[in-house]
Amino acid sequence: MLLRTPLYEKHLAYGARMVEFGGWEMPVQYSSLLDEHHAVRQSAGLFDISHMGRFVVSGPDAEAFLQHIATCDVSAIAVGQSNYGLLCRPDGGIVDDIFIYHLPNEFLVVVNASNRAKDWAWFHEHASGFTIQLDDRSDQWAMLALQGPAAETLLNQTEDVQADDLAYLPFHGVALCRLFGVEALIARTGYTGEDGFELFFAAEHAPALWDALLTIGVPGSVKPCGLGARDSLRFEPCLALYGHEISDTINPYEARLGWVVKLDKGDFVGRERLSAIKATGPARRLTGFEMVGKGIARGDYAVQSIEGDPIGHVTTGMPAPTLGKMLGMALVPTALSKEGSEFDIIVRDKPVRARAIKMPFYKARYKK
Amino acid sequence: MSFTTPDNLRYSKSHEWVRVEGDEVVIGITDYAQDALGDVVYIELPQAGTSLTAGATFGVVESVKASSDLYAPVGGEIVAVNAALEADQSAINGEPYAGGWMLRIKADGSEDDLMDAAAYAAFVDSIAH
Structure with missing residues (x-):
């Protein structure tokens, strides 16, 4: 049985063709992959990415724990900021690529849908000695991505975003906002190579927020987009996709992700092997x-x-x-x-x- | 979702259609096939004069996300190829039974074992649900 996001019925209502992806039944396209792709490059597109995993790490050692398992420098992520990171195995292979959001008192970690169970186990295996609490919010929260050059202008038109506020949300910034009456975390992150936002909010609001976001601007300003366009949009700026450019048997230097590995930040899982790979070159x-x-x-x-x-x-x-x-x-x-x-x-x-x-x-x- | 399946055509299980015109047949891919593939952006077709065996691949049609082989629903010698598709494949999606035609073949066998429109519509229904 494939898993479904809270927007499954909406996808069918919007005419999506559904496919299996990482154990999930997801929309691959609504009207046309090309139209959806161009909409995001030229205007704006809306993606349901609720299939991704959302883990919250809290407690006094939350930062130290993430610093221990991630290759990026978590101590450099200020509250209200986020960054891209990798989880690496002791042999240098990539367990997953992740996004770490530093919220007040806790970190939100977004992981790939297909790696949710593997990452959850990985987190627990490496948690001993750290005073932390791990919460899997994947099912409680929905996640949408509004991507494209018009995304900021369109969101600023909604009545309760506190209008121009989004102009002050920097690249990779994350903040709490209210959108169509729904409290949501909004981050200036994405996976398309365009400016855009990712939204996290209580799953029960997903259908209403989906409809509302598709009605901002003039009709058609925001196009619903499926995984087909998500793949072609991430492909052009060469953003890695787990299972393709990166995997358990591909290391960051092979994948040209050496810039995500901060060898001088202190010890972390995989550091010894990664130092050796960097020294010899892949x-x-x-x-x-x-x-x-x-x-x-x-x-x-x-x-x-x-x-x-x-x-x-x-x-x-x-x-x-x-x-x-x-x-x-x-x-x-x-x-x-x-x-x-x-x-x-x-x-x-x-x-x-x-x-x-x-x-x-x-x-x-x-x-x- | 329902797909058009004109009554005057015959259909293969690999989603090609055939229109008999005297001792020649015209071949293309069905409305269901073009929809499943998405926007076609690339096609490879054989040259006129080539001989085809029924059931063998004769080319490939590709969209951004997928690649699909084309199978000859009947055998014979190719007498014409829709060269316009090489530069612009939009007719394959827009009018699969008209401007999206691919080959004209002088058939050397029968198309009797292909499905009629009703049988093909039922076949598509059985795989789409």
Whole structure:
């Protein structure tokens, strides 16, 4: 039995096609993936992301605990701010990528839907010695993302956001607000490469808030968006997706996420191995590529050298809607991850030439 | 969700349609197939003159999120290819039974084992629910 968010009925009512994702029955698209993608790049789109995990860590050792399990410097996240981090295994593999929000007296940690149970267990396994309390709020809270260049202006039009207040919410900032009469946490975070917000609030309000957010502005200003557009939108700015660019068997340096690993912040799970990997450099590395020959690379397609030797695999590939190019990311030997390197992608049993290009493909337009 | 299945066509289980025109047949993908695939952004079709075997793949059609092989519902020699689709695939989604046609084949076999519209509609209904 697949899990459903509090918005399941709404998705059906809005004409969504539902698919399985990480054990959840989720909308992949409503009208058209391309329309939804372009709406977020040009105006605004609304995503139900209630399937993601939401853990609250509180208690006197909350910060020390997170500092122990996350690769980022949690002590540098001020109250009212948030940051991206990784949970790493002692061997350097990535347990999950997470977002840590520093709230007054507690931390909210957002984890991937497919890793909820694994992360919850990971938190508990590493909790001994820390005076903390762990609460799983995933089912009590819904989570929506309103993303796109028009998101701030549109939200400021709602009557009780305290209007212009959002102009003062910085990139990665988080604050308590009231939205259509509902108390919600609002954060300037997202997964699309655009400015935008993520909202956390009591699950019972989800259907009403979903409808309300889709009516702000003129009709059609905010488009409901599914996981299809969520994937293409995160792909263009090269944001990692768990199970693709990162996994238990891929380390941060391979995934070009070394900037998320703060080796000098003190000890943490995985630090010893990660220091060693950084010192020698990873043997394989994520690279962006563009198809030179005709064809579309897809996740898991094999990559081979020009000479015909197997050298890696595609992590994600698709036609990039904003850029109009057939692009992909692949894990290949570090020497071939350099811009301009050429290799072949095996597309339906035939090698098709591809060339390594700079990442990200699309420069994120965050409000700084 | 209901999909159009014109009465004058015959249909394969892999969601291609066939329209008989004398001793030639025109082939495309169905309304259900285009909807399941989403906006088509890429297509690979064989060249005119190529011979096709019934049931074999003859090309591929891809959307942002998915790739789907195309299967020949009947065998024969390709007499024409809808070259316009190479540059603009929107007709596959917009008018799958008209401008979205893909191949014209001089059929060397029968299309009798394909489904009629009622049977195909029932087939789609059985997999969609």
